[in-house]
Amino acid sequence: MPEFAPGEVKTARAPxxxxxxxxxxxxxxxxxPNEMTKVATSGRIPFTSTGVSQGVSxxxxxxxxxxxxxxxxxxxxxGLLIAAYAAVEDVVIAPVGLLLNPGxxxxxxxxxxxxxxxxxxxxxxIRVEPVYEGLYSVRLAASTGYTRYVIGxxxxxxxxxxxxxxxxxxxGARALAAPKNNMSIQIxxxxxxxxxxxxxxxxxxxALLATRxxxxxxxxxxxxxxxxxxxxxxxxxxxxxxxxxLE
Numbered sequence: 001m002p003e004f005a006p007g008e009v010k011t012a013r014a015p016x017x018x019x020x021x022x023x024x025x026x027x028x029x030x031x032x033p034n035e036m037t038k039v040a041t042s043g044r045i046p047f048t049s050t051g052v053s054q055g056v057s058x059x060x061x062x063x064x065x066x067x068x069x070x071x072x073x074x075x076x077x078x079g080l081l082i083a084a085y086a087a088v089e090d091v092v093i094a095p096v097g098l099l100l101n102p103g104x105x106x107x108x109x110x111x112x113x114x115x116x117x118x119x120x121x122x123x124x125x126i127r128v129e130p131v132y133e134g135l136y137s138v139r140l141a142a143s144t145g146y147t148r149y150v151i152g153x154x155x156x157x158x159x160x161x162x163x164x165x166x167x168x169x170x171x172g173a174r175a176l177a178a179p180k181n182n183m184s185i186q187i188x189x190x191x192x193x194x195x196x197x198x199x200x201x202x203x204x205x206x207a208l209l210a211t212r213x214x215x216x217x218x219x220x221x222x223x224x225x226x227x228x229x230x231x232x233x234x235x236x237x238x239x240x241x242x243x244x245x246l247e
Contacts, residue, residue, distance in 0.1 A: 003092040004062045011059040012042075014073055018082070021051035026076040029058040031069040031091060035084065039063045044076065066093045068163055098158050099223070102244045104136040112138070112154045112225075122152040122227075132174040132205050132242035140227040142237040151228045154241070155188075158221040164189075164214045170247050171210045171223045177201035177239040180230035185244075187212040190220030200230070201239070 004010060012029050025048065030041035042060040063069060071087035100111050104126055116122035121143045131137045142150040175183040181201040185208045187194045194212035214221065223246055229237035 001068070001090050001092050003094050006062060006064045006066060006093055008062045009059060010062065011057050012073075013055045013057055015053045016047075016056050016075060017051075017053045018049035018075065018077055019051045021049050023049040023077050025049050026079075027056045027058060028074045028076075029060055030072055030074075031060070031063060032072070033070065035070075035072050035086070039065075039069060049077070062091070063093050066161065066163075068092050092163070098246045099156060099244055102246075103134045103242060104138050105134045107136055109138065109154070112156045114152070114154050116150065116152045118142075118150045122150045124152065124154050127240070130176055130205075130240060132176070134242070137176075137240045137242035138225070140225075140239050140241075142227075142229055150237070151226070153227070154225040156223055158223070158246070160219055160221060164221055165216050165218055166214060168211060168213050169221070171196075171212075171244070172246075173208050173225060173244040174205045174242045175199050175208050175239065176203070176205045176242075178203055180233040181237050181239045182228045182230055183239050183241070184208065184226045184228075185210050185241075186224040186226060188220065188222045188224060189214045189218035190222075191215035191218050193224075195226075205242075 018025050026044035026046050028042055028044045030038040032039040040060055040063045042058040045058055047056050069091050071091055073085045075083040114124035124140050126136050127139045140152045171187050173185050179201040183199045185196045187210050194210050196208040196210040199206045225241045227239045
């Protein structure tokens with residue numbers, strides 16, 4: 001199926017035959033869940049029939065909302081509907097900017113949600129340094145003496161759409177930590193979890209990637225930044241994430 005961005009303007013060149021020649025005609029292309037609901041439309045584009053097949057240009061701006069849409073073309077002559085067609089292929093409007101606040105550039109954690117298995121001994125805070133890009137990153141930290149117990153995560157749950165089922169998603173982030181501050185990222189569809197390789201820290205920003213084909217029975221899409229210090233780490237544990245993306 002052809003895939004377009006929300007609001008992208010495309011022009012269909014429709015071969016239309018109306019007889020006899022010389023009739024005042026109109027053609028309209030529209031997208032929607034059914035022939036009664038026009039989510040995006042070219043409006044009626046006037047043309048004069050030639051009695052033979054002629055190409056009629058029908059520009060239309062794609063729907064603003066991601067999803068799969070049926071495509072229809074209606075033909076009018078003298079103001080009367082004389083033909084209605086449904087395209088063989090649907091059109092997919094690709095989701096854009098699935099993640100909110102992906103680089104923490106709002107200066108806050110929201111809508112990411114922090115969780116830890118050891119309350120009071122692990123925290124997530126927005127920091128101005130170090131950063132991979134922009135002005136902010138998020139730091140997960142665990143208190144000295146508790147690193148062998150602590151797991152901390154920062155999660156964002158994406159608004160669910162059924163068309164995510166069967167689709168391949170790639171989640172990326174940059175991670176920075178000293179050695180033994182284990183970091184990874186995950187995609188969770190409620191059926192299973194796919195994780196990146198663990199980055200154990202090297203004091204250098206590291207690119208992390210996790211990929212997952214969303215299960216056919218899934219009804220959830222969430223991405224997770226995970227921090228789980230090595231149990232042998234005796235000092236305060238700190239790890240930074242920045243520049244997340246989801247495609």
